[in-house]
Amino acid sequence: MRKSVKTPTMKDVAREAGVALGTVSNVFNGAPVGSEYRRRVEEAALRLGYSVNSYARGLRADRTNTIAVILPTLQNSFFASLANAICLELTRNGLRMLLSTTEYDLEAESACIQMLRQNRVDGIIGLTYSETKVDMAGMPYVSIDRVISPSIPCVTSDNYGGGALAARKLLELGCRKLLYLRTGSTVIGETNKRGGGFAAECSMQDVDFTLKSFNDEYGMEPIVQYLDSHLHDGRLDFDGIFCSTDMLLDQVARFLRQRSVRIPDDVQMIGFDGIRRFFKGDYICSTIVQPVELMAETCVDLVSNWNQSRLSALISLPVTYAPGGTTREQVLPDGQ
């Protein structure tokens, strides 16, 4: 009675197919089995609606084919793109994605990692900020954008090079008074190198530049004040601005336009990330594009072919420049 309702097991399939249990197991593991047996097993399985129980398998094999991904949020185009790319890449590799978001909360991160340990994931790809627990987890961990320890590989894009590239582009485009704007928590991370690369390039070319960093807890207010203080008779003291993210650029640009500053005529701007309009359209601004797919592939490769011996802790992937209307290049009109 109850048996008829229960989900069928290998045993049931073996009985139904009239073969040994081991044979059924072999069939579902791709082990060599006589074709006639294989056929009978497959038919029986179909008839019974059988499917392997990964929990039993995982318990036995100590392998779950599941990778955890930890991100601060999906409410950010870059993270959403990253999650999407990682998900696709994992699927391609026959792996499942267990996704957690932390909302930038350090306690949530710890709770999350502990939960994942319970869940016996095969590895973690995480964009996290807390030091704790990660080492302790004792499982393959690939960090994004943040070096946690020498033994934990970190995948990031070439933030330093990207900053330099932005400076070079702005200079090529004729800018002479450069400004770098950054918001972000005080958190340390690879992305902070963007300003460094920018500054280095400016110095090298012997050009005037200003670096200005804001704590994003206070929103746009301090930034607006700063810009206003550099706005005289509708003219800005700068003719080229590099923003640490496309999102920041967008906000700054909107403010400047309100003040009748024309972009890119009066001031040219370059952002960072490579955000596209609705993810698939054109870039929302001229930008340094992060290689999202490549980052995803790299993360998945590292975490799934875990190999402590290759301990290159930091992997910087190449970025590219893409015009997007906030610089004075000829940009294809988007009549599309």
Place this chain on the structure above:
Amino acid sequence: MRKSVKTPTMKDVAREAGVALGTVSNVFNGAPVGSEYRRRVEEAALRLGYSVNSYARGLRADRTNTIAVILPTLQNSFFASLANAICLELTRNGLRMLLSTTEYDLEAESACIQMLRQNRVDGIIGLTYSETKVDMAGMPYVSIDRVISPSIPCVTSDNYGGGALAARKLLELGCRKLLYLRTGSTVIGETNKRGGGFAAECSMQDVDFTLKSFNDEYGMEPIVQYLDSHLHDGRLDFDGIFCSTDMLLDQVARFLRQRSVRIPDDVQMIGFDGIRRFFKGDYICSTIVQPVELMAETCVDLVSNWNQSRLSALISLPVTYAPGGTTREQVLPDGQ
């Protein structure tokens, strides 16, 4: 030797704490245990770095505390928001999220559901298009935006009412020649009712309107042609446009602006979804806002408190209207 490397089990904790195996189990299940015993167990567990093996537990209990979420992609602000909200809500309920994306591919959907069956998830929240497999899966399934069968609950926002609301707003705002634009595959789904509600409201108010639907396989080209054919001397035949999504609105608006049509002066526009600038800023256009959090809560509630008896197959959640600059209301200037 090897034992020292192996992850500790309950047995190890029991030995370390000097208590019975069952006691350890009770501690980790919140069952009543003498406080002295509890303390010893917790200390021993900490010392050993023990954590429950959910795979063993899942096998035994036939319950995995994992809910699968299937979405077409995360490369869409609305889906990303939805995924984010669902993830938060699941976490709040002590559940884990196994996320899969299908890229709108029906075969991927099937493969996905089959995989999830293997994985013994406790339930699925899915925005899928294929009929097959879902019923067969034989597990709690909550569908988003699409009625699959009477026995499968579908959570959606009030698309019909939203369409009507859009019409009402445009009329209130003085529009008299209305157009509804829609793109989308030929797929049937609840979102198709947006046009219906719009049309009904227009008819009821006895106002001229046109419904125009495009297959999104062909991109913007046919839409552009259509609009051009209704553009005479820089004046559009319509003074109010309702678009089936904010994304479509954005594309159309960009095209119209290129043609020097002013928005909202010459034509007012309302979209659907409630997309915000970078997810957290202001709305990108005047829009019918879907209640993403409420949808997430509803989905999680339905799937985790599975109860076949309440078979209200279709749950339409209330939408709201939000001005966003493409209609002639006074909108707060976004100096922020």
Place this chain on the structure above:
DNA sequence: TTGTAAGCGTTATCAC
């Protein structure tokens, strides 16, 4: 190939 059996880590159920 077959049948059998041990074991993965938990939970649940005994009698004590």
Place this chain on the structure above:
DNA sequence: GTGATAACGCTTACAA
């Protein structure tokens, strides 16, 4: 509360 033991469904090893 203890201790022992039988499941859960699968993999693996073994002898036949």
